[in-house]
Amino acid sequence: MPELPEVEVLVRHLARALRNRSIRQVQVRRPRVLRPTSSRRFEQVLRGATFRGLSRRGKYLVFVLRAARERGPVILLGHLGMTGRMYLQPVGTPLPRHAAVVFNLGRENFVFEDTRYFGRLTLDAGAIGRLGPEPLDGGFTVEAFARALKRSAQSIKVKLLDQGLVAGIGNIYASEALFRAGISPRMASRRLQPVHVRRLWRAIRATLAEAIEGGSTVPLNQAGTGKRDGLFYFGRAAGAPDRYEERLRVYDREGQACPDCGGGIKRLVQAARSTYFCPRCQPDE
DNA sequence: CACCATGTTCCTTG
DNA sequence: CCAAGGAACATGGT
Numbered sequence: 001m002p003e004l005p006e007v008e009v010l011v012r013h014l015a016r017a018l019r020n021r022s023i024r025q026v027q028v029r030r031p032r033v034l035r036p037t038s039s040r041r042f043e044q045v046l047r048g049a050t051f052r053g054l055s056r057r058g059k060y061l062v063f064v065l066r067a068a069r070e071r072g073p074v075i076l077l078g079h080l081g082m083t084g085r086m087y088l089q090p091v092g093t094p095l096p097r098h099a100a101v102v103f104n105l106g107r108e109n110f111v112f113e114d115t116r117y118f119g120r121l122t123l124d125a126g127a128i129g130r131l132g133p134e135p136l137d138g139g140f141t142v143e144a145f146a147r148a149l150k151r152s153a154q155s156i157k158v159k160l161l162d163q164g165l166v167a168g169i170g171n172i173y174a175s176e177a178l179f180r181a182g183i184s185p186r187m188a189s190r191r192l193q194p195v196h197v198r199r200l201w202r203a204i205r206a207t208l209a210e211a212i213e214g215g216s217t218v219p220l221n222q223a224g225t226g227k228r229d230g231l232f233y234f235g236r237a238a239g240a241p242d243r244y245e246e247r248l249r250v251y252d253r254e255g256q257a258c259p260d261c262g263g264g265i266k267r268l269v270q271a272a273r274s275t276y277f278c279p280r281c282q283p284d285e
Numbered sequence: 286c287a288c289c290a291t292g293t294t295c296c297t298t299g
Numbered sequence: 300c301c302a303a304g305g306a307a308c309a310t311g312g313t
Contacts, residue, residue, distance in 0.1 A: 002291050032308090059292080082291055083310080098310080116309045118292060127293095153302070163293085170291055251291095272305065274289085 002059055002080035002119075004135070004168030005211035010086065011056045017088055018051040018063075021105045030100040030117055037123040045123060046103070049074055058131045058167030061086070075125045081118030087111055131167040135204050140166055142201045149189040149197060156192060156200070157185035158271045169204065172251045175276045177207045179250045184282045185268070185275045214247055250276040 026043045028034065034042050045067060052073065053064035061078035078086065088108045095102060096113045101121050103110040112121050132148075133140040145166065152159050159165060160174040169177065178185050181203035183196055192200070249259050254267040258278040268275050 006291080079292080081293080081308095114309095115311070116290090116292095118308065120293095158303090161292090172291060271303075273292095 002082065002084065003170035003173050003211075004056075004059060004208055005173070005215055007056050007059050007061060007080065007168075008212050009215040011054055011061055014061075014086060015054040018054060018105075018110065020050060020052070021110075022050045023047060023065075023103045023110075024106060025104040027102040027104070028100075029102070030098075030114075032117055033100045033112070033114060033120055034122050035120065042123060045070065045074060046076070057128045057134070058163055059170070060128055060131075062125075062128070074123070077120065077122050077125050077127060078112070079120045079127075081114055081116060081120070083116045084112065084114040084119030086113075130164055132162075132164045133166055135166050135168055135208055140201075140205075142198055145201050146194060146197045149192055152189040154189055155185060155270055156183060156187045156189050157275050159189045160204075161271075161273070166204065168208070171273050172248065173204075173207055173211065175251045176248060177204045179277060179282060180207055182281055184279075184284045185270065185277050186284055211247065250278060252276065 023046050026046050028039045028042060031039045046065070048069075049065040049067035051063060052066050055062045055064075059079060061080075063076035063078065065074040065076060067074050078084075080086070088105070088110050090108055091104065091106075093109075095109075095111065098115045098117070099111055099113045100117060100119070101112040112119070133144070148165050149156070149159065154162075157174055157178060160169050160177065161171065175185065177200065181196070181200040183192070183200055187196075250265050252274075253265045253276060256265050257263070258265055258281060261278065261280050263278055263280040265276055265278055268277070
């Protein structure tokens with residue numbers, strides 16, 4: 001489920017659901033997701049703790065808890081990896097096959113499930129220290145963005161996945177933002193002209209903001225099993241409030257018509273990840 | 286059986 | 300030292 005917009009919508013949802021709820025029991029079923037925290041310490045610190053706040057940094061969920069034993073607030077960092085999900089479900093509901101961590105809150109369980117176990121739920125908050133600016137905050141300036149790109153020979157598509165450049169862009173929205181900006185994914189970062197840097201900077205913000213807005217308007221069933229859960233790369237169709245339309249314009253659309261020029265969308269592989277783009281709207285050079 | 290998948294980190298190669 | 304490429308992690312879908 002996991003790029004910045006999906007995490008943002010999940011955080012807004014969970015912030016309300018978890019506020020002031022206390023953890024009665026902690027069940028760690030896949031200790032690997034706690035790395036580098038040990039199961040023993042994880043359970044010791046969090047049993048009896050109370051959720052006080054939740055925010056997002058890049059693709060990370062930042063839980064703030066209060067624990068009787070600890071002096072200051074406890075920070076719990078979550079990351080969904082490729083397939084992670086988090087939701088509350090009533091006690092008694094069968095746990096999903098790949099439940100990694102389960103917090104009992106009384107009548108409900110707060111579940112972190114992750115099919116592939118690439119995600120994390122840890123007391124080690126070090127990871128967020130290496131993140132670049134939040135793309136939707138004032139700290140993400142076009143000037144700093146331009147300076148960082150000037151220092152890199154990497155292709156711009158691969159560079160956008162660097163969480164130290166700007167936090168939260170993943171493989172899907174990297175393709176989408178470049179399409180929106182009309183920039184070839186193959187362009188070397190340092191060769192982007194100032195006008196292109198500005199267009200990309202605006203496209204990143206618009207693409208992410210639109211996705212958050214779209215995701216917020218969709219009736220999500222965070223705990224369900226439908227295809228729309230968590231992954232909401234779609235939104236209400238304009239002028240047709242009952243219908244949903246796919247929002248992604250190029251991602252996973254190889255061979256389909258470009259929404260702008262009608263030409264064919266192409267797929268290429270960069271750093272072992274698929275990139276989708278329209279060669280006519282995003283020319284090399 | 287083959288290949289693909291929303292992410293991150295580590296290792297090798299050049 | 301750096302960048303690029305690949306593998307690893309683990310499971311499921313097509």
